[in-house]
Amino acid sequence: MANKILLKGNEVMSEAAIQAGCRFFAGYPITPQNEVPEYMSKRMPEVGGVFVQAESELAAINMVFGASATGTRCMTSSSSPGISLKQEGISYIAGAELPCVIANVQRGGPGLGNIRASQGDYFQAVKGGGHGDYHLIVLSPSTLPELYTLTMNAFDWADYYRNPVMILGDGILGQMAEPVEILPYEPILDLPKKDFVLDGCKGRQPRVVKTLVLKPADGLIAHNEHLQAKYKRIESELSLCEEYETADAEIFVSAFGITGRIAKGAVRLAREKGIAVGLIRPITLWPFPKEPFALAAETARQILVVEMNFGQMIEDVQLASKCACPVEFLGKGGGWYPTEEIILEKIESMAASSVSAAKGNK
Amino acid sequence: MATLTRTDVLKEAQTHYCPGCGHGITHRLVAEVINELGIRERTIGTAPVGCAVLMYDYLNCDMIECAHGRPPAVATGIKRMLPDRIVFTYQGDGDLAAIGTAETIHAANRGENITVIFVNNAIYGMTGGQMAPTTLTGMVSTTSQDGRGQHGEGPPLKVCELLSALDGVCYLERTAVSTPKDVNATKRAIKKAFQNQIDGRGFSLVEVLSMCPTDWKMSTAKAVSFVNDEMKKVFQLGVYKDTVS
Amino acid sequence: MKKIHFETHRCKGCGLCVLFCPQKNLRMSEDLNDQGHSYPEEIDPDCCTGCGLCFRMCPDVAIEVHDGDQPVKKAEKTP
Numbered sequence: 238m239a240n241k242i243l244l245k246g247n248e249v250m251s252e253a254a255i256q257a258g259c260r261f262f263a264g265y266p267i268t269p270q271n272e273v274p275e276y277m278s279k280r281m282p283e284v285g286g287v288f289v290q291a292e293s294e295l296a297a298i299n300m301v302f303g304a305s306a307t308g309t310r311c312m313t314s315s316s317s318p319g320i321s322l323k324q325e326g327i328s329y330i331a332g333a334e335l336p337c338v339i340a341n342v343q344r345g346g347p348g349l350g351n352i353r354a355s356q357g358d359y360f361q362a363v364k365g366g367g368h369g370d371y372h373l374i375v376l377s378p379s380t381l382p383e384l385y386t387l388t389m390n391a392f393d394w395a396d397y398y399r400n401p402v403m404i405l406g407d408g409i410l411g412q413m414a415e416p417v418e419i420l421p422y423e424p425i426l427d428l429p430k431k432d433f434v435l436d437g438c439k440g441r442q443p444r445v446v447k448t449l450v451l452k453p454a455d456g457l458i459a460h461n462e463h464l465q466a467k468y469k470r471i472e473s474e475l476s477l478c479e480e481y482e483t484a485d486a487e488i489f490v491s492a493f494g495i496t497g498r499i500a501k502g503a504v505r506l507a508r509e510k511g512i513a514v515g516l517i518r519p520i521t522l523w524p525f526p527k528e529p530f531a532l533a534a535e536t537a538r539q540i541l542v543v544e545m546n547f548g549q550m551i552e553d554v555q556l557a558s559k560c561a562c563p564v565e566f567l568g569k570g571g572g573w574y575p576t577e578e579i580i581l582e583k584i585e586s587m588a589a590s591s592v593s594a595a596k597g598n599k
Numbered sequence: 600m601a602t603l604t605r606t607d608v609l610k611e612a613q614t615h616y617c618p619g620c621g622h623g624i625t626h627r628l629v630a631e632v633i634n635e636l637g638i639r640e641r642t643i644g645t646a647p648v649g650c651a652v653l654m655y656d657y658l659n660c661d662m663i664e665c666a667h668g669r670p671p672a673v674a675t676g677i678k679r680m681l682p683d684r685i686v687f688t689y690q691g692d693g694d695l696a697a698i699g700t701a702e703t704i705h706a707a708n709r710g711e712n713i714t715v716i717f718v719n720n721a722i723y724g725m726t727g728g729q730m731a732p733t734t735l736t737g738m739v740s741t742t743s744q745d746g747r748g749q750h751g752e753g754p755p756l757k758v759c760e761l762l763s764a765l766d767g768v769c770y771l772e773r774t775a776v777s778t779p780k781d782v783n784a785t786k787r788a789i790k791k792a793f794q795n796q797i798d799g800r801g802f803s804l805v806e807v808l809s810m811c812p813t814d815w816k817m818s819t820a821k822a823v824s825f826v827n828d829e830m831k832k833v834f835q836l837g838v839y840k841d842t843v844s
Numbered sequence: 845m846k847k848i849h850f851e852t853h854r855c856k857g858c859g860l861c862v863l864f865c866p867q868k869n870l871r872m873s874e875d876l877n878d879q880g881h882s883y884p885e886e887i888d889p890d891c892c893t894g895c896g897l898c899f900r901m902c903p904d905v906a907i908e909v910h911d912g913d914q915p916v917k918k919a920e921k922t923p
Contacts, residue, residue: 300672300676437640443662618857
């Protein structure tokens, strides 16, 4: 009998990090992720780790920068406005090629917004956020068991690629509770030795962790080319996506995170009504899983993208499907939540318009 | 007397600092202290954004370059994970007292067992002479062209006085590098600040009044006089807190 | 034996050593080093007391001061 515990998403993510060996957490209170620093404040001392409630979100990311340089598995979390504060630090961590995990439990924006869930930070997470040409590996769970596993994996990918990894959650995932099996940690990769660690230069030459590259004059270009080569490698090796009922689908629904879970239910209902619809749910938002969309584009009549924002992932869907067919959007930001019925209604209307278009063509 | 020469903690590289800049003197003192305490191999330093951004080219120990103002936070992350290593920050007045004020105050308030070397030259050097939190009232800079205080800038910020109100702080001293006597006092203060960390006593900060001839638009001799005659009046030298002695 | 040695190529011509020599025994050279700076010269080597104030004030560690009887040597290697 599996040992399952009923936990909130924020607690699930925290425990997964602890199980994966995270031993430094710095964070700051912000709704709807307060359970993360609260859980860590209790759990870290229990496992001999360190918890610091930092004076701000940007202090927290800089503490993570320091802790990561010591070779420690480390993490910070926040919600949308706090993630904005962290962007400078994230750029530094990416430029210095240090591993860490950053969790964004998204809320409504822009500005102070509200404390309902949203998916308004997709662009920030996937297209940049901080300055410079860098990428985060961005993970998007849609259930709490998936959140648990992806959080554990996040630490492996961070160490393996020497890159920050973001868990892009939202207020619904953070606050909902589901039974989750607390699985022990097992690495999913052969992890390299950390040869960048700053721990005092006894027995070796001193090391410097830095992102300023002034010499030679084209040194920063070379460093960036090195980073770009790494990102190409990650793109070729890491791409996660769930496909549901796509084999014979004519309409493809795409959504990420909690919206993907709701959309899956809508697809199930639509199938019961005989509509040939399938779901493509990206799990890595960067690297974006392009192949399923390229394949879908060969047979799709229409694609529907559902997001809790005003249209962000849709651009990557359009690119990946090479705009081979109409891509429609259903969504709003600011705390709007779809239901299965709302999505089903849209699928039905798209199916109907597709049929009448086909009839009109005869 | 013993030979006075470069220690191995200071690399051979010639610094990029201007003629007469106090950073060169202060770097040398930090290097001498690390040498004399025998801690080079377990020291990790944090470089700021400012004239001292390239400090890792000059000090022969593990170093990390931080975002502007963030060294105390970065140092916290390092020291909490490696409590037996010696972790220091080296920051200018913009880094420590403008953008990094929160990090400075809170690392001090938490009593982080780190050593902070604060070089106060009352100006933003690297970016060409803008007003700093410690620019004196009436002092002209590129962003206080009528002299500080004419357009709502407020008076200069006194870091040692500010931090002395915090219970978490162990040791605060303000010194200078504008005379040989001051240089000797600075070295003693820096040594004490590092020794406090070795002894696990908590947050220590040394504020070092320094010359900036270039951005003050003065000769070296006039810059020395400016520190001695003007800066010392506003930023009084002395021990502001010492829970150890 | 010389008590002070100037690494003149490292000098940036700031003049702090000249300013603070208690014997007023230093002056800036007429010549320039390869960076275009004047550098300090002793006026009368016999006047130097080896007090080390020039070393203490030099921001560029361009001055070495030693006991007149000892040859110039590097500081012992740091651990």
